[in-house]
Amino acid sequence: MLQRNDIVVFGITAAAVAAAGVLHFTGANDVLRFVVAAAALSLLAVNVSSGTEHVGEHLSPGATGVLQSALGNLPELLVCAFSLRAGLVQVVQGALIGSILGNSLLVLGVAIFVGGLKHGRQTFDAESPRMIVSLMMLAVAAFSIPTLAFELHTPASAHEVPLSAACAVLLLVVFFASLPFSLSADPQRSLRHAPQADVAGAQHWPLGLAVTVLVLASAGAAVVSEWFVEALEPAIKALHISQAFAGIVVVAIAGNAVENVAGIRLAAKNRPDYAMSVILSSSLMIALVVAPALVLLSFVLGGPVLTLVVPPLLIAALLLTTLTSAIIVNDGETIWIEGLALVGLYVIIAASFWWG
Numbered sequence: 001m002l003q004r005n006d007i008v009v010f011g012i013t014a015a016a017v018a019a020a021g022v023l024h025f026t027g028a029n030d031v032l033r034f035v036v037a038a039a040a041l042s043l044l045a046v047n048v049s050s051g052t053e054h055v056g057e058h059l060s061p062g063a064t065g066v067l068q069s070a071l072g073n074l075p076e077l078l079v080c081a082f083s084l085r086a087g088l089v090q091v092v093q094g095a096l097i098g099s100i101l102g103n104s105l106l107v108l109g110v111a112i113f114v115g116g117l118k119h120g121r122q123t124f125d126a127e128s129p130r131m132i133v134s135l136m137m138l139a140v141a142a143f144s145i146p147t148l149a150f151e152l153h154t155p156a157s158a159h160e161v162p163l164s165a166a167c168a169v170l171l172l173v174v175f176f177a178s179l180p181f182s183l184s185a186d187p188q189r190s191l192r193h194a195p196q197a198d199v200a201g202a203q204h205w206p207l208g209l210a211v212t213v214l215v216l217a218s219a220g221a222a223v224v225s226e227w228f229v230e231a232l233e234p235a236i237k238a239l240h241i242s243q244a245f246a247g248i249v250v251v252a253i254a255g256n257a258v259e260n261v262a263g264i265r266l267a268a269k270n271r272p273d274y275a276m277s278v279i280l281s282s283s284l285m286i287a288l289v290v291a292p293a294l295v296l297l298s299f300v301l302g303g304p305v306l307t308l309v310v311p312p313l314l315i316a317a318l319l320l321t322t323l324t325s326a327i328i329v330n331d332g333e334t335i336w337i338e339g340l341a342l343v344g345l346y347v348i349i350a351a352s353f354w355w356g
Helices: 006-028 030-056 061-072 074-085 089-119 127-151 155-183 189-193 196-202 207-239 245-255 257-268 273-295 312-330 335-354
Strands: none
Touching: 006 030, 006 207, 030 074, 030 207, 030 245, 061 273, 061 335, 074 127, 074 207, 089 127, 089 245, 089 257, 089 273, 089 312, 089 335, 127 155, 127 273, 127 312, 155 273, 245 273, 245 335, 257 273, 273 312, 312 335
8 A cells, every 4th residue: 555655756756747847848948957857757766666666576586676677777778768869879878887887886885884884894695796796797898898999990990880789789698698596586585684674564555556656657757768868968068067977977876866765775774685786786787788778779769879889988987896896795794984985986987077
């Protein structure tokens, strides 16, 4: 059944979407349209997450995790698709890698910092995070090889489009190959690690309501994503920021609002296993599904073809992020200073793209 908080969130979301629509169709100030559309998109992302979570109560834990990771990134996939059609390739490249950086550095860092300050040293099962980081290294290679081939002027540099498509197909194959591992999650693990108050006091939605919320929020995200992208380029010019910075910071954070909130809340509740899973799985989903799917979709969207040839500084940032995350999760425990270090690295990387 619905709780008061659910009704309040629905009401605020509806008001934000309505406001974004009014501003869009009346041609209001570019920055205002952009900000309100970003807020509406973030709220719709929260509703997509809630609907997915309650639908997942009727599925296995592993299937629920896969479903939540996939649909949680739906708003960002839509934003990037509309941006590609509008020709904003730098924004898309920045948003994809910026989402990985934002989740693996900023969100993970804040979660570890908050959890460490509140509960001291936190421990978690490191097996799944280590597997995620290993797969992330493959994604780093898939971005690095086309970029290095192009920058070093190798014979493959003249074939960046088919090379990127081949890498994209490989990443999708690896994702589907990893599904059996994800779907074989221990059914009792969520009960063993979840606080009893959370398990006993949870209010479950009927399946029909959960599906309705999920469908309506997803449809709303598709509409608002187009408004968001139409306001994006004028807002970038009005704010005098680069497309790279807008993609890496603004679009990435707006598109990952679900993980930004959920992962930090889980760490604050002393549930580091869940926090690590939500945050790192989102990064992996972007690397293994969203990015390669956009590469392949770009052939039919009508805009420029998206390749995996990106600025070398983005590759360096992605590699540093993956290596740092691997070091943090390897021992299965975290303290607050590690979180602060991750946030610091994110700020340094974001600052380096302020000028483009």
